Amino acid sequence: MNHPQPPETSDKPLATGERLPKTELKDFGPEAVKEILAIAAKYPDKLAATLPALHIAQRDFGFVGLDAMKAVAKALSIPEGHVFGVASFYSMYQKHPVGRHHIQVCTNISCALRGAAKLLEKVSERTGVEPGAGPSADGEWSVEEVECLASCGSGPCLQVNHDIYDEDVDEAKLESILEGCKRGEYRAWAK
Amino acid sequence: MAIRTKPDHQRYTFEGFGSAKYPNLMLRGAGDLNNWPLAVYESKHEGYAGMRKALQMEPGAVIEDVKTSGIRGRGGAGFPAGLKWSFMPKDTAERKFTRYLVINADEGEPGTFKDRAILEYNPHQLIEGCIIAAYAMQANTCYVYIRGEFLWLIEKLEAAIEEAKAKGYLGKDILGSGFDLEILVHRGAGAYICGEETALLNSLEGRRGEPRVKPPFPAAKGVFGAPTTINNVETIAAVAPILRMGGAEYAKLGTPKNTGTRVFCLSGHIKRPGLYELPLGVPLDFILNDLAGGSSTGKKIKAVIPGGASAPVFSEKEFSTPMDFDAVRNAGSMAGSGGVIVLDEDTCMVQACLRLIRFYAHESCGQCTPCREGCNWMEMILHRIEHGQGRTEDLDLLASMTPNIAGKTLCALGDAACGPMDSILQKFRHEFVHHIEHKTCMVSGHRLLAHVGAH
Numbered sequence: 001m002n003h004p005q006p007p008e009t010s011d012k013p014l015a016t017g018e019r020l021p022k023t024e025l026k027d028f029g030p031e032a033v034k035e036i037l038a039i040a041a042k043y044p045d046k047l048a049a050t051l052p053a054l055h056i057a058q059r060d061f062g063f064v065g066l067d068a069m070k071a072v073a074k075a076l077s078i079p080e081g082h083v084f085g086v087a088s089f090y091s092m093y094q095k096h097p098v099g100r101h102h103i104q105v106c107t108n109i110s111c112a113l114r115g116a117a118k119l120l121e122k123v124s125e126r127t128g129v130e131p132g133a134g135p136s137a138d139g140e141w142s143v144e145e146v147e148c149l150a151s152c153g154s155g156p157c158l159q160v161n162h163d164i165y166d167e168d169v170d171e172a173k174l175e176s177i178l179e180g181c182k183r184g185e186y187r188a189w190a191k
Numbered sequence: 192m193a194i195r196t197k198p199d200h201q202r203y204t205f206e207g208f209g210s211a212k213y214p215n216l217m218l219r220g221a222g223d224l225n226n227w228p229l230a231v232y233e234s235k236h237e238g239y240a241g242m243r244k245a246l247q248m249e250p251g252a253v254i255e256d257v258k259t260s261g262i263r264g265r266g267g268a269g270f271p272a273g274l275k276w277s278f279m280p281k282d283t284a285e286r287k288f289t290r291y292l293v294i295n296a297d298e299g300e301p302g303t304f305k306d307r308a309i310l311e312y313n314p315h316q317l318i319e320g321c322i323i324a325a326y327a328m329q330a331n332t333c334y335v336y337i338r339g340e341f342l343w344l345i346e347k348l349e350a351a352i353e354e355a356k357a358k359g360y361l362g363k364d365i366l367g368s369g370f371d372l373e374i375l376v377h378r379g380a381g382a383y384i385c386g387e388e389t390a391l392l393n394s395l396e397g398r399r400g401e402p403r404v405k406p407p408f409p410a411a412k413g414v415f416g417a418p419t420t421i422n423n424v425e426t427i428a429a430v431a432p433i434l435r436m437g438g439a440e441y442a443k444l445g446t447p448k449n450t451g452t453r454v455f456c457l458s459g460h461i462k463r464p465g466l467y468e469l470p471l472g473v474p475l476d477f478i479l480n481d482l483a484g485g486s487s488t489g490k491k492i493k494a495v496i497p498g499g500a501s502a503p504v505f506s507e508k509e510f511s512t513p514m515d516f517d518a519v520r521n522a523g524s525m526a527g528s529g530g531v532i533v534l535d536e537d538t539c540m541v542q543a544c545l546r547l548i549r550f551y552a553h554e555s556c557g558q559c560t561p562c563r564e565g566c567n568w569m570e571m572i573l574h575r576i577e578h579g580q581g582r583t584e585d586l587d588l589l590a591s592m593t594p595n596i597a598g599k600t601l602c603a604l605g606d607a608a609c610g611p612m613d614s615i616l617q618k619f620r621h622e623f624v625h626h627i628e629h630k631t632c633m634v635s636g637h638r639l640l641a642h643v644g645a646h
């Protein structure tokens with residue numbers, strides 16, 4: 001749950017009636033629908049396939065915008081309202097576009113004790129994007145501050161897209177991670 | 192699918208680990224990326240011996256053996272596993288039940304990174320534990336709910352499940368016992384609250400991860416309306432060695448009411464962070480100083496969070512506490528998930544407190560007003576103290592809030608926020624006062640909050 005800050009501590013006004021951005025894709029392809037229905041068949045109730053289907057939507061659409069949510073509802077024949085509610089609850093479903101390399105930096109307590117704040121600033125500086133803001137102009141980078149990734153003993157840590165974490169990240173390691181991104185060494189964010 | 196080849200820097204061992212005094216039951220082969228396959232588990236780590244033994248026994252006798260072992264849940268609450276299993280209804284002549292076993296691999300508690308090591312290095316130990324537990328409770332389906340970020344571990348567990356199927360350890364009529372079991376992996380999507388067992392069930396059903404009203408408890412009405420038992424990864428993985436060695440033998444480890452070993456996760460300002468599997472009841476200061484080398488910064492250790500971020504903090508006088516469920520509780524905290532977070536004396540406790548409370552405010556599911564509004568209020572008040580806008584009456588305001596949150600919500604997330612809040616405010620009140628009077632930190636060796644982003 002995100003709530004507005006009180007006026008006396010806020011440094012940003014509330015976002016005005018923002019709308020979810022549009023995606024190019026409007027619906028799943030037949031292969032994806034088959035994949036989703038196969039997953040649904042594994043559960044006693046097809047509703048249980050909502051989360052897996054949203055993961056597939058994110059893979060195919062790039063992010064979970066309104067069209068992706070509607071496509072999930074249609075594929076599973078479940079109410080759109082249910083899908084909207086679920087998609088907006090979980091933080092891994094990106095409701096806005098992300099960069100080709102989406103860098104998620106843990107800033108929770110253990111990582112913070114080991115320098116995560118500096119790392120986040122460095123990542124932001126090197127990629128030129130603010131955490132939580134949209135992707136860079138070239139579409140290459142986006143940065144997100146995330147909660148504990150379960151790497152606390154080897155923090156600070158980050159995750160690029162859905163790949164295996166990078167741990168004990170110092171400045172030198174960050175450079176090699178960014179290089180690795182450019183060389184295409186990380187699992188792609190989406191199809 | 193790709194199995195991990197990227198090296199892992201985590202520390203999994205210490206001097207003396209693997210001896211009779213510090214037996215290695217949970218971390219065999221940890222650190223060796225070639226350790227995970229079934230063949231290695233069977234040839235090097237006595238793999239599936241516990242399962243073979245269990246399948247020869249009556250299901251009820253397996254539950255009894257787990258009761259005898261005395262093992263308490265490693266996920267947070269420390270509830271005796273055997274007792275929990277015995278709550279599952281049994282078939283009668285009139286009524287047959289569909290029962291489910293659900294494994295909690297959400298590992299979201301800040302400071303905790305142990306379940307991940309089991310999934311990475313010993314997925315078969317978890318599978319073996321699942322077979323034993325499911326057999327004991329006569330559940331034919333087991334769901335493993337894994338946090339969404341662990342995609343590579345999901346793929347590894349699925350590969351291990353395929354191996355076990357091919358060997359006849361999963362599927363129909365396992366090793367001729369007449370018992371069937373299927374294990375399905377379910378990927379989460381980034382919500383700490385889904386670690387709470389009933390929120391996890393909702394998430395598994397494809398809903399928002401909102402905790403349920405209890406009763407009915409999951410043993411009566413769990414996932415898909417059927418009787419369900421939820422256990423942590425480490426609890427279930429420990430069942431494999433328990434059956435192998437026998438519950439009575441396992442119970443000799445640790446202390447009488449806190450048996451066995453558990454995996455402590457050391458992080459923060461500690462020289463040798465990592466995983467330490469130890470018998471319960473080892474004193475905290477022995478772990479910190481003798482095993483993990485003391486502070487990493489050369490500064491004194493000021494505070495320790497002994498059981499994951501939700502546990503009230505210890506200050507120096509509690510450092511000699513034996514690390515078991517009861518002793519840690521008696522000392523005013525909780526052993527929780529085994530995450531031990533170390534803070535040195537240069538750490539500003541107001542910042543640390545804000546960092547923790549922001550997490551709870553962010554992760555509150557929003558169902559219960561005390562937690563949704565309360566955590567958020569606490570964050571806002573701490574934010575203004577940290578940013579030099581604090582008022583003297585803020586401290587009383589903070590102290591008056593926690594009794595209105597803790598115990599007044601459906602699940603323990605509200606309590607989890609109040610534990611650190613109360614304990615930090617009580618034990619380090621002078622730092623808050625300094626902040627309010629001087630509009631700046633009393634100590635500022637480490638900056639815990641970033642200067643970028645939407646905060």
Ligand SMILES: Cc1cc2nc3c(=O)[nH]c(=O)nc-3n(C[C@H](O)[C@H](O)[C@H](O)COP(=O)(O)O)c2cc1C
Binds near residue numbers: 296299
């Ligand atoms: C807010 C909250 C978060 C939790 N997160 C986890 C978690 O990530 N992993 C876990 O195993 N248990 C977690 N728990 C504890 C579970 O509710 C449950 O007690 C546990 O999975 C039971 O397993 P055990 O008896 O084997 O410990 C959490 C509890 C709460 C209240």
Ligand code: FES
Binds near residue numbers: 106107109150152302
């Ligand atoms: S605090 Fe960063 S991974 Fe746990």
